[in-house]
Amino acid sequence: MLAEAPDGLLVPRGQGRTLRAPAHEVTFKVTGEHSRAASSFEVVVPPGFDVGAHVHTRSEELFYVLEGELDVLAFEPRVRTRDDWRNWESSSGRRTVRATPGTVIVVPPGCPHAFANRSGEPARMFFQASPPPDHERYFEELLEILDAGGEPDHAAIAALRARYDIEQLTPLRHDADRG
DSSP states (O other): OOOOOOOOOOOOTTOSEEEEETTEEEEEEEOTTTOSSOEEEEEEEOTTEEOOOEEOSSOEEEEEEEESOEEEEESOBSSOOSSOGGGOBBTTOOBOEEEOTTOEEEEOTTOOEEEEOOSSSOEEEEEEEESTTHHHHHHHHHHHHHTTOSSOOHHHHHHHHHHTTOEESSOOEEOTTTO
């Protein structure tokens, strides 16, 4: 007798558990409950949001821009400045890029990366992180901090990121008026 195979997962458009805060919206599509390989999310990035440059020692990430535009970094710079990653340049001359719909960004462990929405419109991306479920838990806790309103609590975010294999290189920023 054959062992019964587990059912697959189908998450229709607009479905999934969604977490919302003024600085971010994340919809869980595939979690560690359903996959041993990766967690997957749909993320809405509002105008003025900058995740800040950061690096993971264990996690691999994939980003696919669905709508809007994001400034993106995915390389080791010649010099890691603490203020703003937008002017970083790699030793081979790579610079940050403006990612538009259809752009894919793959970030291996150890690679500094960042994204920011500098446009006046929300951007939407598909985001996958491996291994699960670290980013699921991270997003839940981050959105609680960001949902408090006002200037983000940078000390709380730093402590959270340290627990989830995230070394913050430049600050997370959310300035909806800046765009």
